[in-house]
Amino acid sequence: MVKFSIIIPVYNLEDYLYRCLESVLNQDYNDFEIILINDGSDDNSLNIIEEFKNQYSSKIKVISQVNQGVSSARNKGLQEAEGEYIIFIDGDDYIDSNHLSNILEYIGKSKNSFILNSLFVETGETTWVIPKASKNYDCSFYGTLMNILDNHRYQGFLFNKIFSNSVIKSNELKFKENLYYAEDTEFVIRYLLECKRENRI
Template identity: 40%
Template sequence: MAVTLSLIVPVYNVAPYLAQCLDSLLAQDLDGVEIIVVDDGATDECPAILASYQEAHPGALTVIRQPNAGLSAARNTGLDKASGQYVAFVDSDDWIEPSYYRRLLELAISQDLDMAHGNAIFHFEGRREDQPIYQDALSTEVMHGREVLRKRLAERTFLHMVWMHLYRREFIEMHGMRFIPGRIHEDVLWTTQAFLLARRVAYDPAQGYFYRQRIRRYSQAASDARFATIIDSSIRNALGLAEMADGLGEDAELAGLIRWQLVDGGLSVFHKLRKIADPEIRRQVHRQCRELGLYSTLWRSATLFSQRRRIARNWLQGLFRR
């Protein structure tokens, strides 16, 4: 049977949630699905769980094991292995309703889409009620990806969630799309680029993907290191978005919306910076902001006085922390 959909599932230390994820994928009411699981050097019970599923469901899962290299590298490994007409990415601590991918795939094939734009549900593990990620009224007509991006950015509803969509694999390969290894929040550049490039996109507002909002606890040292990594990725994402905006030529409106996006994300760097306790790490981050050109990029892209005031204030604070 020809493979119509490749599901790529990176796995790293999610043992309490992995079985629910795999069960939901095996229960999809859809033929022609391949499930590619990339064990990214898990050190918990994940390898044993995967082995048990391979034994119980012969041929249903392709499991690839590699040394830990991060989520982006694991997704790239899955893409290199995929053979489906369309591909989707699944986070291994989430789960999916049986009809979710059938609906998106039927939409993608019937409308000859580069992307089927889906919806999902935030799952808060009982801390509060679950809620749909998108609650607006985006058109379900076929649109150019730029127009979807334009509307979402103008309404401040665009979320960078790579797992919420189906992508034509030929479209991904034609544009050489891969995730940047080592990057945290790698969805930012990927999803923005995908919508900019996709010529045919349609939206299915039905929710069927459950995105788990876990509570994570870290020591102060681990928290500092984690925030430093997130900040590094946020800086580079802002610079990448600036390049995309600069490449939009005469579409000044969309370029301006992307610049708003990069300023919003870039300013979050300073919010995260205040959560770092180690003064040396804070000094390093300020130095990195200067050396990589974050301050100048934010200043050039900002449109509001309040934004420029925040940029100037943080630039001055960085000068005093050299």
């Protein structure tokens, strides 16, 4: 089992994929897999994905499907994920080279390691830099849930969180594929509730 499974849904992101994948592959912590789900792209995204797959075959899994939306793509990624922890990154995002090592350090120190918030910085584009796990945010069940219910910015998003794969698999958690808005927040809340029910958080 690898430590991290990094799930990246891709739909027509040829302008961003090189930067995204290079940032993930440039990590200073190496125990991870990348799961790329090509969700019916009709630009050059699949060719870029295959280029990286050919170069890093031991690191990258590729799934292709007809366009079914981001929730379906993430669910396909969850089915294939073998890592202890799940990280979701969008194909137009990129991360700092010590992102995983900082998360790992925080996991080792935190009692609430089943859902973590990460620091992030706006770049002024539709892109986020996620440099390191935060030791300041309230990552408890009530802290995270209340921030979501209070409509606190970013608390319901996926890109700044780390999930336990065992919680996801044992409870058969999936994204609702018939939702077209806030599907990430809905998943996060159900995940939190399962963690609470199992006394994991």
